[in-house]
Amino acid sequence: HTMKKTDVDYAVYLVTDSTPAILGDRDLGWVVEAAIKGGVGCVQLRDKTSDTAQLIDIGRKLHAVTQQHRVPLLINDRVDVALAAGCEGVHIGQDDMELSAARRLLGPDAIIGVTVSTVDQALRACEGGADYLGIGTVYATPTKTNTKDIIGTAGVRQILEAIAEAGHANVRTVCIGGINESNLQRILFQSAAAAKRLDGIAVVSAIVASPTPDAAAQKLLNLARLPPPFCPASGENAPKAVTADEILALVPDIVKKIHTGSPLSHNMTNLVVQNFAANVALAIGASPIMANYGEEAADLCKLGGSLVINMGTVTPDGLANYVKALKAYNQVGRPVVFDPVGAGATSVRRSAVKTILASGYLDVIKGNEGEIRTLFGDDGTQQRGVDSSSTLDAAQKAELVQKLAAREKNVIIMTGKTDYVSDGERTFSLDNGHPYLAMVTGTGCVLGTAVSAAVAISGGDKLAAALAVMLQFEIAAEKAASRTDVQGPGTFVAAFIDELYKIRQATAKDDLTWLSVAHVS
Ligand code: 3NM
Ligand code: MG
Incomplete structure (x- = not known):
């Protein structure tokens, strides 16, 4: 591996989708390359329909593209495909291979990310040595309809707070689900806990379904770097009246x-x-x-x-x-x-x-x-009475x-x-x-x-x-x-x-x- 996993830029993380409704009739390699040129720093190949041989083939082709730009390629679910394609790692969900087994197979230098939607899952993934967490589902999305939990920015913030408190502030984090140009800044702002904020956002349709994936990625990256247009509640520079x-x-x-x-x-x-x-x-x-x-x-x-x-x-x-x-x-x-x-x-x-x-x-x-x-x-608050209508x-x-x-x-x-x-x-x-x-x-x-x-x-x-x-x-x-x-x-x-x-x-x-x-x- 020529890429150091600590150097990965998670600000805009691309998850691919090859279904015609999203990719259209375009070539996935072309979309991925355009997205990387626009500023995507990490790519996950997510393909739930191709068989193993096809997946390895797609993985190798994409890897040739990502390697050229020194961006890691991770494979969704499939440790075997990651090994065969020689790419940088995997992204595993809660129903996929367990983290410890994936780590044994791929070794210490591989990048392994885990999907989490609860504090428990997040803590377990951190303790198990995940390099990053994909936190979600933030908002309902047509791209993935079988998601289990819509957790909103409040759920993301709870997870960030919990892992920071448990000493895992070094584990990188992105969130996923329904993120686009119009809500990215607010999501990054509202999800931030005092001790830890997201490293970035992961998207499918905001880039893959765009007619111009390069421009879409660039726009997302710019927005991720800028503070949101609205001011925080107490005003950034306002002298604070406390008493x-x-x-x-x-x-x-x-x-x-x-x-x-x-x-x-x-x-x-x-x-x-x-x-x-x-x-x-x-x-x-x-x-x-x-x-x-x-x-x-x-x-x-x-x-x-x-x-x-x-x-x-x-x-x-x-x-x-x-x-x-x-x-x-x-x-x-x-x-x-x-x-x-x-x-x-x-x-x-x-x-x-x-x-x-x-x-x-x-x-x-x-x-x-x-x-x-x-x-x-x-x-x-803690329920103190039995009568839920009690004020x-x-x-x-x-x-x-x-x-x-x-x-x-x-x-x-x-x-x-x-x-x-x-x-x-x-x-x-x-x-x-x-x-x-x-x-x-x-x-x-x-x-x-x-x-x-x-x-x-x-x-x-x-x-x-x-x-x-x-x-x-x-x-x-x-x-x-x-x-x-x-x-x-x-x-x-x-x-x-x-x-x-x-x-x-x-x-x-x-x-x-x-x-x-x-x-x-
Ligand atoms: N994983 P879009 S949501 C691939 O919640 C994926 O774990 C999710 O698509 C999760 O950016 C999702 O188009 C799809 O909303 C995200
Ligand atoms: Mg999965």
Whole structure:
């Protein structure tokens, strides 16, 4: 072997597929060579239909190509074919030959990769001396329909965390399944654990089905090297406000900037709250547009604002529109706020949530306790009671919000009598508000709109932005409810909009008395 296995570049790893639906009538050797010229650093021959003699023949031909470019060729499943073709190693799945046997047959210099979808499998592969792991399936893909587990970026991150913790940070990793130009950067970003990130991504159709495999590979490699267009939740360079007092000090400027910057708040929201949401946006100084047609996002995303996706009245058309708009906003790096209304209520909504989470980066997710618990998958804490409907205590709520934010690498807001907000590192609770907020429809949805305006102008610290406008919102509610002209939920709504406006006007004049009742810890 002339290639050192520690030198392999896993950034863009090509897995071949010779089925006509993907390869078409092109020559596999031509596709592989083009892909390598574009930047692929490792090739796996995966062919589930050819017989042994054919496979050896294809393997030798591909190896002649890969060797020329000093890129390793690995054979899927077949240690015998790897030996016969004289290539650099194999990639084995959980149902293939065991790792120890493959190692004995191929020797210490061979590259052996293993497919893993659970922490257990990953740890076993690392302990058994795998050189790299193929972690997946990240997302469902037409290329391989018999996959066992769709693990998402959260599953990938768990595996990376576990192997780093077990002392296997040196084992290389790629992930696979449904990866393409549009999601690669987000997948690399969201899957990264503190102590270990992926070395690269493995793809089939993104390269093999492309009419120009060289350009496709090059594009993937460039994207893998660049940070994603969206900013991390707390802003890369933003000075970090850590304590409640430090965060509170940022509030006036954020409230002011919404008023002076008047950012576009593009709402794809439900039928019930459109009017209320638009009025609240106007009251705080933002520019609302209620536009549920996904095609419009391509233009609207360029106007320096942000998007709210509220699935309160989700339909199949609506979902497709959300996905289109989400991708458009992600591509230009403008923020997206997601409100998973009724997330756990029906199977349609559960699946809509999955689709949206898998389709793009959501800068902020805002929901009530039930919705946030559904998004997390369980309640995020040790079950302490027997009654699953029992609500969590304050510490458990804070922990749930923190864990979900750390997993999604974004800002999570959980509303309730006490509101919680976290970016995974900093978690705050807010104790302002009034019971009238729960007696009027759409106050939660409308908070999503207000948050979208705040993150649109925040630039850096999205947690601080969200918290600022949450305070404006909850304190306006308190002030409205205490007015003598407010008799109940009806008059409350009008007074609430007025008080939002008054806080904005007062803040513009540096009158911050409203903020003195803030209850943040
Ligand atoms: N292995 P595409 S998913 C070959 O989960 C393969 O182990 C998978 O194809 C696994 O890049 C997959 O076209 C197919 O989505 C990936
Ligand atoms: Mg296999």
